Amino acid sequence: MSQPAAGPVPPPATHRAVRLAARPSDGTLTTGHFEVVTAPLPAPGPGRLLVRNRLMSVTAAMRPLPRTGLSALGLPRSLPAPEPGELMRGPAVGEVISAPEGGPAPGTLVRHHLGWREYAVVDAAEARPIDGDGLPDPAAQLSQGFPAWLGVVRGAGVRRGDTVFVTGAAGGVGSLAGQFARLHGAERVIGSTGSREKAARLTGELGYDAVVLRHGAGPIEEQLRAAAPDGIDVLVDTVGGEQLQAALALARRKARFAIVGALAAQLSDGLTARTGISTPALIARGVTLRGISGYDHQDAQPDYARAFGRALREGTVVYPHTRLTGIGQAPRALVELIEGRHLGAVLVEL
Known part of the structure; x- marks a missing residue:
């Protein structure tokens, strides 16, 4: 029985x-x-x-x-x-x-x-059921892809031919922001990170064209100038501080900056740490500097989920x-x- x-x-x-x-x-x-x-x-x-x-x-x-x-x-x-x-x-x-x-x-x-x-x-x-037809891996539900996508699509409006600089490129946001920028037509994508090992992975695995190092390779601005001698059109910034200042020095006319994070402050004891910015340079070059948060863009969640899910299934983005x-x-x-x-x-x- x-x-x-x-x-x-x-x-x-x-x-x-x-x-x-x-x-x-x-x-x-x-x-x-x-x-x-x-x-x-x-x-x-x-x-x-x-x-x-x-x-x-x-x-x-x-x-x-x-x-x-x-x-x-x-x-x-x-x-x-x-x-x-x-x-x-x-x-x-x-x-x-x-x-x-x-x-x-x-x-x-x-x-x-x-x-x-x-x-x-x-x-x-407050519990959001996971759509099995959306993101193919439940782990991707915990990605930081949403701020990355917002920075690229709504914050900076990356378009074909842009030179894009992503700070903190090896982090949860930056590792996806560079890939999203490429999908939206960026011609050259430059990242920043803290080690040569990560730099090699960014260029070898995630499609970055060049990487500037936070330590041991000289001032950020000099490295960025070598990587983007004609300047940058877009900044997707997760860090702030010296890297934001360097990006402004290399900003082209009508450059668009999307500020999606503040790691330089988060990893210190002063979340309100200030970054010096030249307002005359902003005005003269017509630079748009925009802080962008997911709290203000919940309406974009469905578009993001569809785009991210499709890119993961097609293999045009990795997580x-x-x-x-x-x-x-x-x-x-x-x-x-x-x-x-x-x-x-x-x-x-x-």
């Missing part, structure tokens, strides 16, 4: 999560600033989903910083800085375990913002990323990302 089919495996009574143990006192983040804890499995209430997280991402914006530094920016944040003792948060893709009536069926993959834990209770309205396995590797993932050890996005598989 055949045995009856086994029913669904019940969720465990406890799960693991990562909380902030302390803020860095000297600005240097280590894995010791985090603690992996075991906690009772959260119980979903009305209108909430229980989700088993499968993948989560880490980004430089998750680096613990004082709330005063964040509030000074005056910007909305989906990832507010945790206080010591609080759980970390971040984008994640997970599988629905249970849902209220009318909610997504168990087994549905959803994206949400309660990563850094094995299980999460998520408001049904560079590194995966570490296990919730216990999440602190290491963030530390290594900040130290610049990886190219592209950094994900943790749970």
